Amino acid sequence: QATAAAARAGIILSQKEMQLDAIKSFVTDGCDGCALCLDVCPYRAIGLESYSDETGRTHQRIRTDPALCKGCGLFQVHGFTLQQLGSQVRAALEAGG
Secondary structure, X not given: OHHHHHHHHHHHHOOOOOOOOOOOOOOOOOOOOOOOXXXXXXXXXXXXXXXXXXXXXXXXXXXXXXXXXXXXXXXXXXXXXXXXXXXXXXXXHHHHO
């Protein structure tokens, strides 16, 4: 079994390019870097990155790794305000505890 697994891994690793699925997760310009979604992702496809705005101030925002994202749909923030997201998190914590 180990030889078969190594052979399969060798086939994948020997390719010059890997075809990935379409990007399933993306970050909008409205991301404020609150990081509410960081711990929710079961595939660890979400992380924080720093960037500088036009004034030179440093901010953080979410970045997604399309190779790790499986499109589970567990956390969708498009179209929600920060207050709405906070309410959802509080409701989930109250329901679970």
